[in-house]
Amino acid sequence: MAAGQNWTIEEIRHALALYLRTPFGRIHKLNPDIVILASKLGRTPSAISLKMSNLAAVDDTLPQKGMSNTSKLDKIVWEEFLTDPSYVEAAFEKQTNTQINIGFAESKSEFDGKLGISHKKEVMVRSNQGLFREAILTAYQNRCALTGIDDKRLLNASHIVAWKDDPTNRLNPRNGICLNALHDRAFDRHLITFGEDYTLLYSDTLSQKVREKLHISSSSKLELPTRFLPDQNLLEAHRAKFLQLAR
8 A cells, every 4th residue: 555545444453453443552663563564454553553552542531641643534433433332343353364263042143233133032242352352452451440460361341331221332342341350240130230430349248258258348349440441331231230139
């Protein structure tokens, strides 16, 4: 590709897919992932890293901004990602050669690429390396937001509102929190939740002994991510179900 040629929407989707799973300190031309993507797109590593920095400027989930030299198309791709992440998810799958497979109890059907939409009588089999997981773990610096556990093998990208309950937010990074596998299970079963100030709340159905084993206390609080702060409306929905089940 000739130097200075305009970026296409598909190329920006690829840059965004890599941006979402790259810590800020690794957005530079020597990053092997950036070098590989540059080769695939026919651009220089410097051009890819600059585009990723420009995407940081339109990322309104950040406490700080990136470079100001953004294009209208950058903003369009970012807004598209927020409303329909499937296009960027598809770019991620091409980069990493992964797929999200959905198996059915009575029949099989290929993933249709639209917000994880599926049909009845389904059994979901989702890749552990999907863009949602990578974006969440990157945002939390590969650490459990409650315990600080930093072994990726023990970490999950926990949906605030469950995959099955809200198709429109299945791939929304603001619907995710990085938790270790045990606390993820407790969160998924609404045995724990989080207040508006991200303080941990736990169900009265948990015994004191269990709470101690989980290291749960009234002072426990989420460590906030570098981007994709949990959506307060989604947290409120989780708390509502938590309260309902506690009755």
